[in-house]
Amino acid sequence: MxxxxxxxxxxxxxxxxxxxxxxxxxxxxxxxxxxxxxxxxxxxxxxxxxxxxxxxxxxxxxxxxxxxxxxxxxxxxxxxxxxxxxxxxxxxxxxxxxxxxxxxxxxxxxxxxxxxxxxxxxxxxxxxxxxxxxxxxxxxxxxxxxxxxxxxxxxxxxxxxxxxxxxxxxxxxxxxxxxxxxxxxxxxxxxxxxxxxxxxxxxxxxxxxxxxxxxxxxxxxxxxxxxxxxxxxxxxxxxxxxxxxxxxxxxxxxxxxxxxxxxxxxxxxxxxxxxxxxxxxxxxxxxxxxxxxxxxxxxxxxxxxxxxxxxxxxxxxxxxxxxxxxxxNYSNWSPYWAYKSSVIYQADDVLVFRKGNVHSVVTAITNVGTEGKNVGPYYIGDTMFSEGNLLIEILSCNSTVAGIDGTFTITLTKGEPQVWVPGFLLVNTTLCPTPMKNVNKTLSATTYSRSSHTSPSSLLSLLTAxxxxxxxxx
Missing domain, CATH: 3.20.20.80 (Glycosidases)
Incomplete structure (x- = not known):
């Protein structure tokens, strides 16, 4: 698992x-x-x-x-x-x-x-x-x-x-x-x-x-x-x-x-x-x-x-x-696990929250249940996604492209949660192969180089994560 x-x-x-x-x-x-x-x-x-x-x-x-x-x-x-x-x-x-x-x-x-x-x-x-x-x-x-x-x-x-x-x-x-x-x-x-x-x-x-x-x-x-x-x-x-x-x-x-x-x-x-x-x-x-x-x-x-x-x-x-x-090299921002999540949208039937700064994950949850009505559509901002990012919803494998300022629209069906992740973060997994075909899987050598200036607090956070x-x- x-x-x-x-x-x-x-x-x-x-x-x-x-x-x-x-x-x-x-x-x-x-x-x-x-x-x-x-x-x-x-x-x-x-x-x-x-x-x-x-x-x-x-x-x-x-x-x-x-x-x-x-x-x-x-x-x-x-x-x-x-x-x-x-x-x-x-x-x-x-x-x-x-x-x-x-x-x-x-x-x-x-x-x-x-x-x-x-x-x-x-x-x-x-x-x-x-x-x-x-x-x-x-x-x-x-x-x-x-x-x-x-x-x-x-x-x-x-x-x-x-x-x-x-x-x-x-x-x-x-x-x-x-x-x-x-x-x-x-x-x-x-x-x-x-x-x-x-x-x-x-x-x-x-x-x-x-x-x-x-x-x-x-x-x-x-x-x-x-x-x-x-x-x-x-x-x-x-x-x-x-x-x-x-x-x-x-x-x-x-x-x-x-x-x-x-x-x-x-x-x-x-x-x-x-x-x-x-x-x-x-x-x-x-x-x-x-x-x-x-x-x-x-x-x-x-x-x-x-x-x-x-x-x-x-x-x-x-x-x-x-x-x-x-x-x-994340020395200039908090890594995913150390970044505190924040609610970016809330209605009576949905809670949407973001975790992560430069490379964030946006999660939408609901309690309407399998027989419940569709939840949305809701226009979601403050995502920290970059305009043009291909976004993958990991549970359904649906995809969309982030709009201006990283905005996008969600609709939850059959009470299912959603987890939206920029596709490039999933390149080393087998998740959602069809939409992932559209993700550039060529990562430069510098992308995967550790910073030589990682702070002690970052190292402690890294160890805990x-x-x-x-x-x-x-």
Whole structure:
């Protein structure tokens, strides 16, 4: 499908008890962080996975549960001696289950879980706990050549803990902060972790793009609010579903609406994240229905499915734009991945946004659905396209020529999204062969020469884009 990175479940040893909720197949019920989960494989297996991914030019990110450990049964009777290496009660906050998620003291000091599986909350203010986690993450990154970590329940840990952990990790970290408000969520990406998952966008992706009766204005508002309140939107992990929330397909069975949700996640700011099974059309609701085994899919694994091919096309074009920027002298402008997207047109039934400066991509999404009316025609300006550019719509392979000041007209049919890209950015792909015949594929040698004057900040941006230009969560 063209992904450049894979994010996998936590790899440490979990509790082995069978509870009312089942077993810890997901990896989030930690019991011993010094051992690899034997049900997932061995230490050598993890090293081999990392090596094979790197051989393919891909990257490996693991999930890490830092906030808590796990204990089957009542929280009040937790046997702390089983929790390695935090095997003393003093390493945990006193027992109390969270009762108020609006109160930081309550949700940071009390425990997640319940009396079926309690999640004892580590006292991350403790020197021993801090140093143990810092040593652990340094060794994990070194031993398994990890390229990043997703941090579970990041906001449940006191913020002063994270700078030391981030320094010890010395790699990209992205935190789970379940909050609709951009300023609340993105707080954890300042003086804490590298970035956060884009939950502020997810709330609106699910509510707006799955329901044709909701106007696109709310999504446009949240789009701009995220831009305003988040320090660096280009590092956010943007998604339409994951293991902690209902799958997008549980909100709607409309294939066009699903395509729009995925397209938005890929072409707005940040790192697009796709949860396994989305490409197969999985539609489970809450836990555990949203965590169905991929290998138990009754129709088998279908790499010709509509959504598989849709994701593959989105990835192919996005990677082509990124690769062009990496190979091109972009010292005088922001490269595609570092350029913040902006809304250039919005109506009740459509949202059009641009990402990129000199070589931009224009994306149009709608929620009218497969049976909805045609959307448009709409005259689109502020595209940053050059007059005379041959523009390719990568999902339908329609084409047009940019007019004066890069303007052009769009009409969306059958509720399908559109992604418009200057044809010359796609010359090294197999996308849309018929209209691409009209693109000049002769690129001068200077087109693909790196600038010798790339700034340090550009190099950092380049590294991040190369590391996680798209992420597949298994």
């Amino acid at each position: 063209g992904f450049t990175a894979i994010w996998i479940s936590p790899v440490v040893q979990n509790i082995n008890e069978t509870t009312k909720y089942g077993q810890g197949y997901h990896g989030f019920w930690s019991q011993d962080i010094t051992k690899i989960n034997e049900h997932f494989g061995t230490s050598d297996d993890l090293k081999l996975l990392s090596s094979k991914l790197h051989d393919r030019g891909m990257y490996l990110m693991i999930d890490a549960v830092v906030n808590d450990m796990a204990s089957a049964g009542k929280g009040s009777t937790t046997d702390f001696s089983k929790l390695v290496p935090f095997n003393k009660k003093e390493y945990f906050h006193p027992f109390c289950f969270i009762t108020d998620y609006s109160n930081a003291t309550n949700f940071q000091n009390c425990w997640l879980g319940d009396d079926v599986v309690a999640l004892p909350d580590l006292d991350t203010e403790s020197d021993f706990v801090q140093k143990t986690w810092e040593t652990w993450v340094t060794e994990m990154v070194a031993n398994y050549s990890l390229d990043g970590l997703r941090i579970d329940a990041a906001k449940h840990v006191d913020k002063p803990f994270w700078p030391g952990f981030q320094k010890a990790a010395n790699t990209f970290t992205i935190g789970e902060v379940f909050d609709e408000l951009p300023n609340n969520a993105c707080e954890w990406a300042v003086d804490a972790l590298s970035s956060v998952l884009n939950y502020p966008a997810w709330f609106y992706i699910t509510s707006i793009l799955s329901n044709s009766t909701n106007g696109m204005g709310s999504l446009s508002y949240q789009f701009n609010k995220i831009q305003q309140d988040c320090f660096d939107t280009t590092l956010l992990g943007t998604f339409s579903e994951n293991h902690d929330v209902a799958r997008f397909g549980s909100y709607t069975s409309d294939i066009a609406q699903r395509k729009n949700a995925l397209t938005f996640a890929f072409y707005t700011d940040g790192i697009p994240v796709v949860y396994y099974g989305a490409e197969q059309g999985f539609d489970g609701g809450g836990d555990p229905q949203n965590r169905g085994a991929l290998w138990l899919n009754p129709t088998g694994y279908d790499n010709t499915s509509t959504l598989y091919q849709h994701i593959k096309t989105l990835n192919t074009a996005r990677n082509a734009v990124n690769n062009y920027m990496i190979a091109t 190369s590391l996680l230009s798209s992420l597949f969560f298994l």
